[in-house]
Amino acid sequence: MPVEVFLITVVPSADTTKARSVLHGYTETRPVTHRFTRVRHVRRLDQSIRGIPILRSLQSSNPKPDSLAQWQDLHSTLSRQQYMLTERVDVTQDVEAAMAAGQPLPMSEQTQKGERILRFDDFPDPPNPRVPKTVMQRKQIDIGEPGPLLEQHMADSGFSVANEYVEETYHWWDNNNLEFVLWRQYNDLPNPPAPLVQVPDQANWMVPDMSKMEPVAPFWMLYVRALVDANPVDRMAERMAEAHGRLGRVEKDLEGVFNFMVFDRRTLDTRYTGEDE
Numbered sequence: 001m002p003v004e005v006f007l008i009t010v011v012p013s014a015d016t017t018k019a020r021s022v023l024h025g026y027t028e029t030r031p032v033t034h035r036f037t038r039v040r041h042v043r044r045l046d047q048s049i050r051g052i053p054i055l056r057s058l059q060s061s062n063p064k065p066d067s068l069a070q071w072q073d074l075h076s077t078l079s080r081q082q083y084m085l086t087e088r089v090d091v092t093q094d095v096e097a098a099m100a101a102g103q104p105l106p107m108s109e110q111t112q113k114g115e116r117i118l119r120f121d122d123f124p125d126p127p128n129p130r131v132p133k134t135v136m137q138r139k140q141i142d143i144g145e146p147g148p149l150l151e152q153h154m155a156d157s158g159f160s161v162a163n164e165y166v167e168e169t170y171h172w173w174d175n176n177n178l179e180f181v182l183w184r185q186y187n188d189l190p191n192p193p194a195p196l197v198q199v200p201d202q203a204n205w206m207v208p209d210m211s212k213m214e215p216v217a218p219f220w221m222l223y224v225r226a227l228v229d230a231n232p233v234d235r236m237a238e239r240m241a242e243a244h245g246r247l248g249r250v251e252k253d254l255e256g257v258f259n260f261m262v263f264d265r266r267t268l269d270t271r272y273t274g275e276d277e
Contacts, residue, residue: 001140024172037091054157070143077120109204118143119143134260183220
């Protein structure tokens with residue numbers, strides 16, 4: 001299972017133009033990616049369901065899905081502990097259309113039927129003297145499927161939507177396979193979340209005019225992240241140490257511009273006990 005290794009800091013909204021300029025120059029990214037993503041938190045209210053009940057069906061399908069290995073990793077993880085997962089879809093083009101129209105618009109059919117990402121983020125590892133204090137790490141699984149298929153798989157496995165919101169991000173990449181992400185979240189959408197699976201004759205999800213939405217907080221979060229592949233297993237420790245070194249160089253290079261912080265890992269706890277907050 002891949003491991004996400006990352007640094008975090010806070011960037012006040014008033015400083016985002018400067019931060020974007022610094023990151024653009026530091027990474028020499030051409031062009032910068034600006035993205036809006038609809039994010040749904042999904043969980044199982046029925047705590048008796050474990051793993052991924054549809055896994056056997058996926059294993060016996062012909063042809064087998066390209067994401068079978070990721071489904072098997074997720075099944076193993078959810079057999080031991082329940083987690084809050086996220087279902088993610090890029091709505092950038094739809095948001096741009098809604099902002100140009102000055103009002104919410106139905107999600108386009110292309111987006112409705114396009115790829116979704118089901119993401120599992122593990123509870124970050126506890127502090128470790130062999131890991132720099134500012135570096136956090138956690139296992140991560142991304143499963144990409146066409147939207148209707150993924151949502152049906154999730155519903156058949158007992159998941160439902162807890163809440164949904166839109167996040168805005170800027171992305172840069174450097175030559176050391178590090179991704180720099182400037183991120184902010186907008187307030188939960190005003191209407192109750194739509195059912196996970198779209199029923200016949202149900203209208204497409206309404207994409208908001210983001211110019212009329214309020215961010216959750218007056219700041220952005222900056223993540224600098226590396227994704228470390230778990231295979232081959234016998235070199236995992238070496239690759240993790242390399243990732244720590246790459247992040248350490250970034251922290252040193254950007255000292256005085258960004259102050260990367262030591263975060264309490266409980267702020268990123270995705271374990272689910274069966275009660276929504």
